[in-house]
Amino acid sequence: MYDLLQGLRVVEGSAFVAAPTCGLYLAQMGAEVIRFDAIGGGPDFRRWPLADNGASLYWEGLNKGKKSVALDLASPAGREIAQRLATAPGKDAGLFVTNFPVDGFLSYERLKTLREDLICVRVMGWADGSQGMDYTINAALGLPQMTGPADDARPVNHVLAAWDLLTGAYCAFGLVSALLARTRDGRGREIRAPLSDIGAATMANLGFTAETGLQGRQRPRMGNDVFGAFGRDFVTRDGQTLMLLAITPKQWAKALEALDLTGGVAALEAELGVSFASDEGLRFTQRDRLYPLFEAAFARRTAAELAPAFDAAGVTWGAYQPLEAALDDPRLYKGNPVFQEIAHPSGLSYPAPGAMATIPQAPRGEVRPAPRLGEHTDEVLAQLLGMSAAEIGRLHDAGVVAGAEGR
Amino acid sequence: MYDLLQGLRVVEGSAFVAAPTCGLYLAQMGAEVIRFDAIGGGPDFRRWPLADNGASLYWEGLNKGKKSVALDLASPAGREIAQRLATAPGKDAGLFVTNFPVDGFLSYERLKTLREDLICVRVMGWADGSQGMDYTINAALGLPQMTGPADDARPVNHVLAAWDLLTGAYCAFGLVSALLARTRDGRGREIRAPLSDIGAATMANLGFTAETGLQGRQRPRMGNDVFGAFGRDFVTRDGQTLMLLAITPKQWAKALEALDLTGGVAALEAELGVSFASDEGLRFTQRDRLYPLFEAAFARRTAAELAPAFDAAGVTWGAYQPLEAALDDPRLYKGNPVFQEIAHPSGLSYPAPGAMATIPQAPRGEVRPAPRLGEHTDEVLAQLLGMSAAEIGRLHDAGVVAGAEGR
Numbered sequence: 137m138y139d140l141l142q143g144l145r146v147v148e149g150s151a152f153v154a155a156p157t158c159g160l161y162l163a164q165m166g167a168e169v170i171r172f173d174a175i176g177g178g179p180d181f182r183r184w185p186l187a188d189n190g191a192s193l194y195w196e197g198l199n200k201g202k203k204s205v206a207l208d209l210a211s212p213a214g215r216e217i218a219q220r221l222a223t224a225p226g227k228d229a230g231l232f233v234t235n236f237p238v239d240g241f242l243s244y245e246r247l248k249t250l251r252e253d254l255i256c257v258r259v260m261g262w263a264d265g266s267q268g269m270d271y272t273i274n275a276a277l278g279l280p281q282m283t284g285p286a287d288d289a290r291p292v293n294h295v296l297a298a299w300d301l302l303t304g305a306y307c308a309f310g311l312v313s314a315l316l317a318r319t320r321d322g323r324g325r326e327i328r329a330p331l332s333d334i335g336a337a338t339m340a341n342l343g344f345t346a347e348t349g350l351q352g353r354q355r356p357r358m359g360n361d362v363f364g365a366f367g368r369d370f371v372t373r374d375g376q377t378l379m380l381l382a383i384t385p386k387q388w389a390k391a392l393e394a395l396d397l398t399g400g401v402a403a404l405e406a407e408l409g410v411s412f413a414s415d416e417g418l419r420f421t422q423r424d425r426l427y428p429l430f431e432a433a434f435a436r437r438t439a440a441e442l443a444p445a446f447d448a449a450g451v452t453w454g455a456y457q458p459l460e461a462a463l464d465d466p467r468l469y470k471g472n473p474v475f476q477e478i479a480h481p482s483g484l485s486y487p488a489p490g491a492m493a494t495i496p497q498a499p500r501g502e503v504r505p506a507p508r509l510g511e512h513t514d515e516v517l518a519q520l521l522g523m524s525a526a527e528i529g530r531l532h533d534a535g536v537v538a539g540a541e542g543r
Numbered sequence: 544m545y546d547l548l549q550g551l552r553v554v555e556g557s558a559f560v561a562a563p564t565c566g567l568y569l570a571q572m573g574a575e576v577i578r579f580d581a582i583g584g585g586p587d588f589r590r591w592p593l594a595d596n597g598a599s600l601y602w603e604g605l606n607k608g609k610k611s612v613a614l615d616l617a618s619p620a621g622r623e624i625a626q627r628l629a630t631a632p633g634k635d636a637g638l639f640v641t642n643f644p645v646d647g648f649l650s651y652e653r654l655k656t657l658r659e660d661l662i663c664v665r666v667m668g669w670a671d672g673s674q675g676m677d678y679t680i681n682a683a684l685g686l687p688q689m690t691g692p693a694d695d696a697r698p699v700n701h702v703l704a705a706w707d708l709l710t711g712a713y714c715a716f717g718l719v720s721a722l723l724a725r726t727r728d729g730r731g732r733e734i735r736a737p738l739s740d741i742g743a744a745t746m747a748n749l750g751f752t753a754e755t756g757l758q759g760r761q762r763p764r765m766g767n768d769v770f771g772a773f774g775r776d777f778v779t780r781d782g783q784t785l786m787l788l789a790i791t792p793k794q795w796a797k798a799l800e801a802l803d804l805t806g807g808v809a810a811l812e813a814e815l816g817v818s819f820a821s822d823e824g825l826r827f828t829q830r831d832r833l834y835p836l837f838e839a840a841f842a843r844r845t846a847a848e849l850a851p852a853f854d855a856a857g858v859t860w861g862a863y864q865p866l867e868a869a870l871d872d873p874r875l876y877k878g879n880p881v882f883q884e885i886a887h888p889s890g891l892s893y894p895a896p897g898a899m900a901t902i903p904q905a906p907r908g909e910v911r912p913a914p915r916l917g918e919h920t921d922e923v924l925a926q927l928l929g930m931s932a933a934e935i936g937r938l939h940d941a942g943v944v945a946g947a948e949g950r
Contacts, residue, residue, distance in 0.1 A: 141723065143727075160748060179790065182824070184750075185751075185762075185770075186824065263881075264874065266854075276869055276874070276875060277875070278864065281863065283701065285691075285697060290766075295690045306568065306712045316548065316719060337896035339866065342601060343591075344592075346600040348870060350594065369682075379678055379679050387674075452675070458760065460685075468683060474744055480753075489748065492736065495735070
């Protein structure tokens with residue numbers, strides 16, 4: 137944990153990936169993040185993957201370093217407590233992250249009556265408030281039809297919920313930006329972040345929509361060919377698959393050199409009357425001529441021969457490896473200072489990451505595990521809402537709140 | 544453009560997707576973002592997709608609303624100007640976003656000698672400083688082997704550069720967070736954001752690594768089946784492909800109702816002695832029994848029949864559509880207030896998005912196009928570095944700087 141956001145208090149009422157990652161990023165940069173959930177857990181509390189004892193590795197991954205309050209969110213009393221938590225007083229508080237419906241009991245208009253300068257960051261599915269999740273919105277953007285081998289027409293969904301993840305990080309950016317603005321002008325704001333707008337805007341930012349508008353149809357699927365440049369997966373003599381990329385002139389020259397292809401490519405250039413060195417687009421349009429040269433060059437050598445040659449030449453390449461191999465890869469996991477082995481609420485101990493960025497000038501601090509559900513109910517009710525022990529006891533008795541493990 | 548970051552001045556020395564989107568998000572929230580490039584353009588200035596006149600739709604999508612300065616970055620004089628721009632004085636300035644090498648002429652240590660409280664956000668490939676791009680790092684994380692139909696073993700790369708995009712948004716969050724910290728303690732910082740750490744941490748945040756550690760191997764590929772829940776693509780009687788998701792008990796109940804499957808599923812539950820309603824994991828492990836029921840239900844009706852039934856019941860679903868259809872879809876593009884039709888430096892006019900989030904309390908302001916390369920060279924040299932017209936003229940004559948279109 138870094139301390140950039142020290143002193144901020146954020147309340148999170150959320151589920152799934154986008155809003156929880158927003159809270160996670162804030163917590164790992166030093167904010168106090170208090171998440172409330174339904175007693176027994178919300179819709180994401182038992183999501184797969186699971187530990188052998190049924191605990192969700194997903195939930196405990198996404199909620200590291202947060203505090204947990206358990207409330208009966210179906211009851212008026214529980215809902216009132218959620219509203220009061222989101223809007224509790226404090227200078228760098230009144231910061232609420234949620235994916236609850238835009239017009240429900242946690243609407244901005246409702247919460248604003250409790251705290252005028254509230255900053256509310258709201259993850260949404262479709263911008264009109266209708267049900268949408270990463271996979272359904274991704275299907276509407278054309279990407280599954282652009283993904284996968286060209287010889288197979290079946291749509292291919294992404295496995296990584298990219299829109300959720302981008303939305304979560306963008307919401308964290310939106311929240312701190314709104315806080316900066318509030319520090320200047322004293323005003324609260326709602327930042328609505330629908331996955332549909334984030335998807336639509338991103339497809340435009342990357343040029344996909346302008347291209348489709350010009351061409352009348354979207355980019356065809358082309359397997360692992362990198363669009364508009366030279367890049368693809370190739371198979372070595374010993375059957376390993378390596379990804380090769382050559383976008384800049386330097387990357388191109390180095391790849392040719394390391395693969396002993398300078399002569400072969402020069403001959404092709406002479407035949408075609410072109411120069412590949414300065415035009416990455418040409419390497420793409422002529423890829424059907426270039427690929428056989430590269431396929432042959434990869435097929436001549438083993439991965440063990442190519443790897444040091446590529447590294448020595450500074451080629452941009454990578455081996456496909458399964459995640460179990462990545463866990464032993466010192467570039468990713470093994471000994472990576474971003475990770476610390478800690479005990480999690482599932483009862484398991486395994487390495488977990490802190491902040492995804494590194495600040496060389498600052499100590500990383502400890503990676504903190506996710507809370508047990510309801511672990512901080514009493515503490516938060518006392519500190520944020522000033523409730524007495526008797527009052528909190530009555531709420532427990534009435535089933536409006538619960539402590540760790542439902543007690 | 545919103546005004547949350549009004550008064551901030553950010554300098555960007557960057558290429559490709561991650562660092563430019565960081566600058567883009569900052570600009571669209573109101574920061575002044577000044578990007579410098581090599582005269583004639585950096586390695587991303589001609590990236591595909593292209594307009595008919597060769598202008599990059601990619602570059603003009605990623606650099607909307609920024610100012611552009613063109614410098615001879617190979618010369619000591621040009622490099623010195625880049626350093627002075629990144630560290631120019633000003634209260635909410637000294638904010639630098641880059642993907643230049645960690646140890647080159649734009650290293651934090653070097654820049655810090657010019658401005659002690661500099662905030663430098665640096666996108667990197669691998670955390671050790673070696674060459675890595677989205678596609679090579681993605682290959683090392685195991686995702687391409689988890690993606691695509693189960694009956695095809697070929698690795699499938701994502702088409703959307705998800706790691707670049709997540710890194711860009713996380714960097715924007717990191718920059719504003721570091722500014723909040725500097726406002727408090729006066730200290731500068733470098734925020735290093737390697738794609739490799741962002742990828743490794745995200746796979747852990749989502750539970751992929753803990754799962755792989757427990758099982759000894761990564762999740763097998765399973766086509767479009769949503770892991771640990773009920774969700775997949777199904778084909779209607781008229782051959783349309785629809786994505787259906789049922790994660791929460793409510794989503795499940797609504798899907799059964801809309802598909803007239805309540806009875807069929809109850810019979811299967813009786814046979815198996817289970818209840819699917821309360822256990823999404825069970826719907827996943829028993830999906831081979833459930834799928835035939837759903838396949839038959841979809842095959843009985845057309846998409847035109849199913850769509851209103853799904854919407855009326857509140858089912859979480861989506862049709863696969865190509866991007867050209869999305870452009871006519873009012874939920875995404877047509878009439879979406881996030882987009883405005885503007886003229887771009889390519890000479891084309893087409894709709895472009897502003898900030899990806901919406902603040903209902905604030906006017907959206909104008910979506911500003913990307914600059915022409917070097918359009919703001921003279922203005923920025925005069926305003927930030929206090930150079931006289933004569934001095935700027937000499938730099939032009941010496942080829943150290945250039946104005947719009949290389950002049």
